[in-house]
Amino acid sequence: MPAAIVDTGPLVAFLDRSERHHRWVAQQIGKLDAPLLVCEPVLAEAMYLLARLPRAQDALFGFLLNGALRVALHVEEHASALRELHRKYRDTPMSLADACVVRMAELNERHLVLTLDSDFLAHRKHGRIPLSLIHPEA
Helix, strand or coil, rough: CCEEEHHHHHHHHHHCCCCCCCHHHHHHHHHCEEEEEEEEEHHHHHHHHHHHHHHHHHHHHHHHHHCEEEEEEEEHHHHHHHHHHHHHHHCCCCHHHHHHHHHHHHHHCCCCCCCHHHHCCCEECCCCCCCEEECEEE
């Protein structure tokens, strides 16, 4: 089973059954090897977007505690690289969470990126290599 980095959108869609991509994301996650890799900004965005669903927020904590999710990048340790990515994609614009996902893809070469964000179709790792995506349009 492939390993993956997960972006905010799929986390929210997985935990919120009313999300348009819920079923698709659940199918994709079922095909992936645990743990899914995340970063703190992705978790913060997901918690914010799930604010009206406290049980979903609690489930997100549960995924961290049971090992289904693993924080694989700490912003402080990669601030220079994240800054460069943010500058490069300023016109997109690129959020901190998006920069972290790209950076994790650089560090975890064999991992796919599970996302609903079409900006990742244009983002590149190491400046020129397309990301290996699991995306509804890929």
